[in-house]
Amino acid sequence: MVISGAMFNLKLICQGVACDRGGRRVLNHVDFEVGSSEALIVQGPNGVGKSSLLRVIAGLVAKAHGSIELHGGVDERSVAEQSHYFGHLDALKPLQSVLENLSFWRSFFEPAPFGDGKERENMTELEALETLGIAHTASLPAGYLSAGQRRRLSVARLLVVPRPIWLLDEPTSALDKASEEVLLGLIANHIHSGGLVVAATHLPLNLPNTKFLNLSPITTESEHMFADRDLDDYFEQGED
Numbered sequence: 001m002v003i004s005g006a007m008f009n010l011k012l013i014c015q016g017v018a019c020d021r022g023g024r025r026v027l028n029h030v031d032f033e034v035g036s037s038e039a040l041i042v043q044g045p046n047g048v049g050k051s052s053l054l055r056v057i058a059g060l061v062a063k064a065h066g067s068i069e070l071h072g073g074v075d076e077r078s079v080a081e082q083s084h085y086f087g088h089l090d091a092l093k094p095l096q097s098v099l100e101n102l103s104f105w106r107s108f109f110e111p112a113p114f115g116d117g118k119e120r121e122n123m124t125e126l127e128a129l130e131t132l133g134i135a136h137t138a139s140l141p142a143g144y145l146s147a148g149q150r151r152r153l154s155v156a157r158l159l160v161v162p163r164p165i166w167l168l169d170e171p172t173s174a175l176d177k178a179s180e181e182v183l184l185g186l187i188a189n190h191i192h193s194g195g196l197v198v199a200a201t202h203l204p205l206n207l208p209n210t211k212f213l214n215l216s217p218i219t220t221e222s223e224h225m226f227a228d229r230d231l232d233d234y235f236e237q238g239e240d
């Protein structure tokens with residue numbers, strides 16, 4: 001494991017990133033830098049590509065152009081392997097208990113260092129459930145949870161395995177006011193303890209050390225379409 005970079009600080013650098021979805025260019029020329037103890041808030045109208053950008057960083061969608069690098073991280077691991085991705089879907093097995101779901105994710109994710117040489121303590125499954133106020137659901141099948149409780153269980157995944165980069169897609173959706181406050185507190189703690197956050201949101205998030213990336217719709221036809229693809233290609237491609 002090689003930890004590189006001056007001062008052991010992390011810096012996530014995106015340069016000239018483009019992304020195509022369903023045969024159409026949805027992101028072009030995206031540049032940003034965000035470092036340890038900072039949050040980048042990605043904003044823009046519906047369909048502008050906020051989720052796509054997070055999915056590209058998380059390694060779930062291929063980029064068409066550009067580079068995404070983490071300076072100061074673990075060279076042998078991809079950015080995705082040093083990130084937690086918190087998307088729209090909850091990725092829970094409905095027949096397994098809440099505790100079993102969380103234990104699975106804890107064993108599945110490998111922890112990643114924060115680039116400052118300090119060990120991070122992870123919470124136990126029960127501590128994480130208590131923090132999110134759903135410890136009483138521990139033995140219930142995850143399929144019995146309400147939408148907000150499922151969301152809280154997804155947040156618990158971020159707490160049981162320390163990883164420096166949190167990629168958050170509309171993190172407060174489906175949460176009530178109290179849970180939203182808890183989540184914002186957890187995100188703020190993550191930032192204060194040297195973590196790095198990239199969050200896509202339509203709502204103002206009261207977080208420390210934020211900077212903003214405003215995405216604009218791609219308007220010209222030449223940038224929108226790549227190659228001479230037609231609808232048959234689109235449907236054959238069977239994108240995720």
Ligand SMILES: Nc1ncnc2c1ncn2[C@@H]1O[C@H](COP(=O)(O)OP(=O)(O)OP(=O)(O)O)[C@@H](O)[C@H]1O
Nearest residue numbers: 021022026045046047048049050051052053239240
């Ligand atoms: N799997 C997919 N296949 C084809 N096109 C897709 C796919 N996923 C997203 N798109 C398209 O990519 C564009 C960007 O979508 P994306 O979800 O990234 O936008 P967004 O800014 O997050 O939107 P919102 O604010 O509504 O969540 C949209 O035009 C969408 O239709």
